Amino acid sequence: MTPLLVVAGALVGAPLRLLVTRLAARGGRDPAGGTLTVNVAGSALLGLVLGAAATPPAVVALVGTGFCGTLTTFSTFGGDVVRMVEQRRLARGLAYVLATVVLGVGAAALGYVAAPG
Amino acid sequence: MRYAPGSSRPRPEARPELARGEGAGVLYLLAALGGALGALARWGVGTALPHSPGGWPWATLLVNLTGCLLFGVLIALLAARSPEPPWARPFLAVGVLGGYTTCSAFAVEAVGLAEAGHPVPAVGYVLVSVVGGVLAVAAGALAVRAVRSR
Structure with a gap:
């Protein structure tokens, strides 16, 4: 049952991430803004899910491992940073790394603290 | 975009807009199917390498670096x-x-390490994940280029 719930969450999370990065890339802007957005939002939601005392295991599998895990990504983040370095945009790459870490971990902590119970 | 006068036609755009309308639906379907496979693999690694709350998250580190x-x-x-x-x-x-x-599990686990009273491992986990992940992307790309240029 658990793997099916993980798959169900992932079937929503991955296309939603594609949608957000495509929207962020409109007008020739950097799609990394979209990656940052989904990573921070997914980290906040997972903090809420895991911080709540009474979250059922099925919800953790569906919303946590499946949806949040797949909405967010680390490989695209790493690829974005390498691309920025190759384009000699070092300040932008460093700002992107710091934003992902500070906002991502901060959002997870906020979700964790704000969770009921 | 520059192209020599008299050349037959302009070069296609370097980054063409992704397909819109019905063609875009296929992109979302491919992303969903691939995402389901990737999430299953991540769940499998997490099941094989469980960690206690506040413990060192080997499974997430492994999936993110690989x-x-x-x-x-x-x-x-x-x-x-x-x-x-x-x-x-x-x-x-x-x-x-x-x-x-995944970034969400990484972020929550970093918070979990800090909350469990392990601030140094928490900072270490963030550094190893971020620096290791960026270096791993670069290493993968450089390895392919090295093999291809032989």
Whole structure:
């Protein structure tokens, strides 16, 4: 049952991430803004899910491992940073790394603290 | 965009807009299917390598570092192909590897380590994940370029 719930969450999370990065890339802007957005939002939601005392295991599998895990990504983040370095945009790459870490971990902590119970 | 006067036609755009309308639906389907496969693999690794709350999260570190390495390999392979297969990026990069790796578990685990009274491992986990992930993408891409240039 658990793997099916993980798959169900992932079937929503991955296309939603594609949608957000495509929207962020409109007008020739950097799609990394979209990656940052989904990573921070997914980290906040997972903090809420895991911080709540009474979250059922099925919800953790569906919303946590499946949806949040797949909405967010680390490989695209790493690829974005390498691309920025190759384009000699070092300040932008460093700002992107710091934003992902500070906002991502901060959002997870906020979700964790704000969770009921 | 510059092209020599008199040449037959302008070069196609370096980054064409992704397909819109009905064609875009296929992109989302490919991303969803790939994401499901990647998430299943991530769940499998997490089940095989469980960690206690506040413990060192080996499973997430493993999927993120190996996923970044494979991402570097993939983008270097695709960069060497012109035109690249249209299914490869949405299915493999956005879907499989995007779904296999995760930022949310990484962020929550860093908070968990700190909350469990392990601030030094928490900072270490963030540094190893971020620096290791970026280096893994670069290593994967450089390895492909080195093999191809022989």
